[in-house]
Amino acid sequence: MATIARGSRTIAARHAPREAGCGIITNDMELTGQSLIGSRRGGRDGAPFHALNPQTGETLAPKYHSASQAELNDAAELAAESFTSYSRLGGKERAAFLRRIADGFDAHRGELAERANLETGLPVSPRLLGEAARTSGQFRMFADLVDEGSWVQARIDPALPDRKPQPRVDLRSMLRPIGPVAVFGASNFPLAFSVGGGDSASALAAGCPVIVKAHPAHPGTSEMAAKIVAEAVAASGLHPGIFSVLFDAGIEAGAALVRHPRIRAVGFTGSLKGGRALMDLVAARPDPIPCFTEMSSGNPVFVLPGAFRQGAATLAANLFGSVTLGCGQMCTKPGIVLLPDAPDAAALTGELRGLVEQSKAFTMLTPGIAREYGRAAKARAGQVTLVAEAPHHDNPQEREPHVHAHARLFSADVEQLLADPSLFHEIFGPDTLLVSCASTHDFLRAAHALEGHLTATVLGTEDDLEANRELIQVLEQKAGRLIFNGVPTGVEVAHAMVHGGPYPATSDARFTSVGSQAIFRWARPVCYQNFPQALLPEELQDANPLGIARLWDGKPEMARQRLS
Secondary structure, three states: OEEEEEOOEEEEEOOOOOOOOOOOOOOOOOOOOOOEEOOEEOOOOOOEEEEEOOOOOOEEEEEEEOOOHHHHHHHHHHHHHHHHHHOOOOHHHHHHHHHHHHHHHHHOHHHHHHHHHHHHOOOHHHHHHHHHHHHHHHHHHHHHHHHHOHHHOOEEEOOEOOOOOOOEOOEEEEEEEOOOEEEEOOOOOOOOOOOOOHHHHHHHHHOOOEEEEOOOOOHHHHHHHHHHHHHHHHHOOOOHHHEEEEOOOOOHHHHHHHHOOOOOEEEEEOOHHHHHHHHHHHHOOOOOOOEEEEOOOOOOEEEOHHHHHHOHHHHHHHHHHHHHHHHHOOOOOOOEEEEEOOHHHHHHHHHHHHHHHHOOOEEOOOHHHHHHHHHHHHHHHOOOEEEEEOOOOOOOOOOOHHHEEOOEEEEEEHHHHHHOHHHHOOOOOOEEEEEEEOOHHHHHHHHHHOOOEEEEEEEOOHHHHHHOHHHHHHHHOOEEEEEEOOOOOOOOOOOOOOOOOOOOOEOOOOOOOOOHHHHHHHEEEEEEEOOOHHHOOHHHOOOOOOOOOEEEOOEEEOOOOOOO
16 A cells, blocks of 8 residues: 555555566655655755645645755766666667556556645546546657657668769768756646656657656656656666656756756746746757747637537537636637627627636636736736626635636637737636637738647638638648647647647747657757768668668668568
């Protein structure tokens, strides 16, 4: 039996049986409140802090201790030391390590969800159990990717000594890991975008050691995840510096981490303010490094005339469900809905008003997030019309009533939207802005005025799409994922998924933080000129012993059976 501290009480949790060969997963999930520096624990001298249960206001044990500069330095030096061996680890061995991590997350799925519920207020089922499954699934997806091996994009241009007027030298290139990566845990996904989340999984898959700055809102969940990864490192016989986790309630450790000369790239999911601060920090380094941040997105939805064929009630229910999913604390929440100026749109507005006014208060992730939502919603009400707001029924006996949030529905016309660019900005919480457009031309004007977003959604019929080809072409330049007749919330972990977009959605629209293509953030191309066969990586040798797909003299060389 393992125990998870909850104030002065404990919660008992049994561990699922483990299949042979899936790694050393201990039954000890006792929380210590200390950072993990490779295979050792950090000290208890740093500034203390606690997690808070947002549902009750209860302070959660144990006390956590901020990492010191010396501990951060040790983690960075260990990561750099481990990079030599880990970056050269074969794809099969790296895949086995990733699968061992996945097995660990599966074995502790219930405990992780239970602790995450205490620290975030998110429901255990289906949300957190589903997120735990997604976390292990990500590791297995990347394990399959590196096991097969073609992701390295091997290209071979063999020497042409007789070419006139100049001979060609032998050139061979492939992607190689970039070095130690700093990862920042996200507040709204305590598992899938945190210590064992997609940034960590993809960086480890690429061959990069990882140092995670854990999010202070869910340190217990982060420590449990850290133990699972660290035990997989040990069970795989790998250098312990491959993985470390640092705790800190403030920003000092994170800022020092991204400035550390041993760190070669940064991954972040969070606010525009936080992401931009990291971008500026790495740009100011003597040696600027890549900084991949996912930050702010209003995720516009364009409702074309044919969408109303499904009925205003159905359309409203789908939109409201997406707006309020996870209390609106989703990076893909539809924060702007553009409607035609028509009776059907008025009916939709009426249905949405009813849903908002009948909704109950939501529990937000942290008091800080709740306060910012209240501030932003109040400011929005001073700019546009507040159509509806959920009733307030705060209980004066509640210890932390300020973590509650109420759904809100705003409206404006397209002229107001175009005159005030701040109306395009994300509000992190359960609200959305309805924008009335008098014509197709107004849809285009609004689309052209958009900044970068993670998603752009079009609701309607195929005839609507055909009649609005120009709108689709504009949206291609504004978002990383275009959605037809769906909602933007719900990001599938898949090979074709793009979870990115132009700034300010992300710092680099060429990359995604979800799906197998996320691995490309942590690799860079290296070219080998005139190297002897024996000293080339196996991926670039003529015999292709790994059997991967390659580009040979500009033409695809298909993957073939690996040599036994």
